Amino acid sequence: MSNPQHLTYSKEHEWLTAVEDGVATVGITAFAADALGDVVYVDLPEVGRTIAAGETVGELESTKSVSDLYTPASGEVVEVNQAVIDDPALVNSEPFEGGWLFKLRLEGTPEGLLSADEYTAHTGG
Amino acid sequence: MSLRLTALDAVHRALGATMTDFAGWDMPLRYGSEREEHNAVRTKAGLFDLSHMGEITVSGPQAGEMLDHALVGFVSALAEHKARYTMICAADGGILDDLIVYRTGDDEFMVVANASNAQLVLDELTARVEGFDAVVRDDRDAYALIAVQGPDSPAILGSLTDADLPGLKYYTCLPATVAGRPALLARTGYTGEDGFELFVAPADAVALWQALTEAGTAYGLIPCGLSCRDTLRLEAGMPLYGHELNTSLTPFDAGLGRVVRFDKTTNEGAFVGRAALEKAAEQAAATPPRVLVGLVSPGRRVPRAEMNVVDAEGTVIGSITSGAPSPTLGKPIAMAYVDAAHATPGAQVAVDVRGTHEPVEVVALPFYKRAR
Numbered sequence: 001m002s003n004p005q006h007l008t009y010s011k012e013h014e015w016l017t018a019v020e021d022g023v024a025t026v027g028i029t030a031f032a033a034d035a036l037g038d039v040v041y042v043d044l045p046e047v048g049r050t051i052a053a054g055e056t057v058g059e060l061e062s063t064k065s066v067s068d069l070y071t072p073a074s075g076e077v078v079e080v081n082q083a084v085i086d087d088p089a090l091v092n093s094e095p096f097e098g099g100w101l102f103k104l105r106l107e108g109t110p111e112g113l114l115s116a117d118e119y120t121a122h123t124g125g
Numbered sequence: 126m127s128l129r130l131t132a133l134d135a136v137h138r139a140l141g142a143t144m145t146d147f148a149g150w151d152m153p154l155r156y157g158s159e160r161e162e163h164n165a166v167r168t169k170a171g172l173f174d175l176s177h178m179g180e181i182t183v184s185g186p187q188a189g190e191m192l193d194h195a196l197v198g199f200v201s202a203l204a205e206h207k208a209r210y211t212m213i214c215a216a217d218g219g220i221l222d223d224l225i226v227y228r229t230g231d232d233e234f235m236v237v238a239n240a241s242n243a244q245l246v247l248d249e250l251t252a253r254v255e256g257f258d259a260v261v262r263d264d265r266d267a268y269a270l271i272a273v274q275g276p277d278s279p280a281i282l283g284s285l286t287d288a289d290l291p292g293l294k295y296y297t298c299l300p301a302t303v304a305g306r307p308a309l310l311a312r313t314g315y316t317g318e319d320g321f322e323l324f325v326a327p328a329d330a331v332a333l334w335q336a337l338t339e340a341g342t343a344y345g346l347i348p349c350g351l352s353c354r355d356t357l358r359l360e361a362g363m364p365l366y367g368h369e370l371n372t373s374l375t376p377f378d379a380g381l382g383r384v385v386r387f388d389k390t391t392n393e394g395a396f397v398g399r400a401a402l403e404k405a406a407e408q409a410a411a412t413p414p415r416v417l418v419g420l421v422s423p424g425r426r427v428p429r430a431e432m433n434v435v436d437a438e439g440t441v442i443g444s445i446t447s448g449a450p451s452p453t454l455g456k457p458i459a460m461a462y463v464d465a466a467h468a469t470p471g472a473q474v475a476v477d478v479r480g481t482h483e484p485v486e487v488v489a490l491p492f493y494k495r496a497r
Contacts, residue, residue, distance in 0.1 A: 034143070037352065038160045040450040041425040061427055063159050063449055064352055066479075092158070 002120070003029060004096050008110070009119035010072035012054075015096065016113060019106055023078060026071060027100040028060070028091060031123045036062040039091040043069070044080040044102050051077060053110065058101075060091065069101070073110035079103040131176035132269040132327035136334055140348055147351060148240035150177040155350035162353040163452040166316050170275035170341055171349035172334065179243025180268045180324065181250060184233040185259035190391045192226065192234055195253040197376060197398065199386040203228040208296040208313055212376055212384050213246055218401030219372040220379065222246050223364065225313060227298045235264070235309075235324075239366045253397060269330035273337055274320030274357075276495075277344040282321050284340045286310070295319075304336035315354060317361025317493055356449045359458065362419065362491025368430055368446045369417060369460055375402060377409040380417045415443060416468035419492055420459040420476065420485040428459035428476040428485065434467075435475050435482055442467050445476060451492060458492050459485070 007015040013032035017025040033039065041061035051057050051071045058069035080102045084090045090099040114122060128151035131137075137144065142153035153174060155162060165171045183192055189201025198211030208227045212220050222242035227235045238246040243265060250261045273282055283290050288301035288310060298311035306329040314320040325333055338346065355365070364370050369379060376385050385402050387394070408414070420428060427450050434443035443463030451458040459476070467474055470489045475482040 037143075037155060038158050041427065043426075061425075061450070063356060064154075066427070066429070 003116040005116045007096070007116065008113040009116065010070065010113055011122060012070045012072070014070060014072040016072045016110060023103050023105050024073065025100050025103050028069070028095060029119070030095045033092050033095040033099070036060060036065065036067060038063050039088040042084055042088050042091065042101065044085065045077045047077050047080060049077050051075065071104065072113060073104060073106055074108060075104040075106040077102050078105050131174055132330035133174045133176065133334055136331055137174065142350060145351065147177060150240055152177055153348070153350040155352045156348045159350065159352040159356070160452045162347060162349040163356050165345060165347045166275045166318055166349060166353065166357055167453060168276065169345035170273060170277040170281055171353070172337055172341065172346055173272040173274065173349050173354060175270040175272050175322070176268070176330070177240035178270050179238040179240060179246065180264040181236040181238060181247055182233065182262040182264045183236060183250065183259055184262070185257070186232060187258040188232055188234055191254050191257035191259040193389050193391040194257070194396050195250055196224065196226070197385045197396065197402065198226065199389045200226055200234065201391050205231060206297050206299055208298055208311060210384065213249060214375070214398035214402065215372065216398055216401065218375040218398045218405050220370045220374055220376060221249060221372060223366055223370055227311060229298065229309065242366060266327070268324045269327045271323045271325060271330060271333055271337065272314055272320060273341070273346070274314045274316045275318050277346065278320045281337065281341040281344055281346060285336055304333055306333055308333065315363060316357040317363070317491065318495055356452060359447050359449055359460065360451055360453055360491065360493035362460070365447060375405040377402070377405045378414050382406055382409065413465035415462035416465050417490070418461055418463055418468050419488040419490045420461055421454065421488050421492070422457040422476070422483060422485045424483050425457065426478045426481070426483050427457040428478065428483070433477045434461050434463050435477055436467065439482065442474065453493050460490070463487070
């Protein structure tokens, strides 16, 4: 699955949308979802929590392993995706769409993120 | 060190498999969704490349007596074409590997070892053959191993062979021709389902894989990787060496004392590990050691190997050996060694999952048993 051009990416395999009314959406990439295998459980940060870029904010559990979830940007969590909590397989089937994880009211401008082409190169694509 | 490739490597690449290093072999972990692969084996059929398993042939007039000496089982008592689950132990009774032994002929047996232990088993058998009129042969490169597992596997395999599959009972084997190629057919597996394992020449592996794929597609057969093999065997309560079994445990510690045959009549009953295992048996009867149990979690976080099992006070009472989300049960399951006081089905304990005590219930093994 190719990495959508309209998103920015962290080296830890999260994606971030452009900011709309101060809020951006975060998910994990298809590359990461594929590496995890079938995701069976997602632990997401609480709404209202303030998180800092690079911080561990949750975990993704798959058949074979559990992986930390990092946030690619700083801000306040304003919404989590209840659909993906109820059906974690969305992370695998629609990583860039229905499998989004949480929304963040950004503090400052995200730094150190990659373009789609840069991220594709980062993952050896 | 470069990874060893099976005869089916190009097939796995063409199928887009995610590969993994397993005991020095580059093996398919999964082709697509491991949950779908798991469910295919439970409800239809799955096709596995298990060529990493280690085949060792022991032949000669005293092959049976030699294996009675080298292993804990009563191997010489096996009828021709029968198979048995057994173990090889150290002199101190510790489990070196768990094995399946097939009697392939009057004077010939095939020992199948785990990939991770195959060299050790070969070395031990080579040492233990001394004094017996028998020969130990490394046949790891002589065979590719393909398994077709699941309720539709008899129909699929039956369409490719004239062999008497209904007559081929569980834990028996038969030399046969499948899709025009010679194969040793065995009704064995590690999934908790009906199924077959085909020991074939590496040069025939691709043709047989393709024939089984073509015959199986109409039934819903899909290629399956090692990831679902692990969840399948876990649901079936089957131990995996390095998890439930290791050198510091005896078969009695693992609740598998039944594989130790003190009633062997060959070699005057002597076999490697006997004295230590007799003590282990007495000890297990007098003071039960930690017991291997099943755990089921009502939550969603998954107990994993090496996590601690704790009681209501948070005291460590055991340790997880294997854990995974169970596709069949729809919840996390695990196997663990726990103190005998907490080993009764129904006991409520907890697992320390990264600092959080997740409640789990002790259940009897296996988690899943197929309807027969």
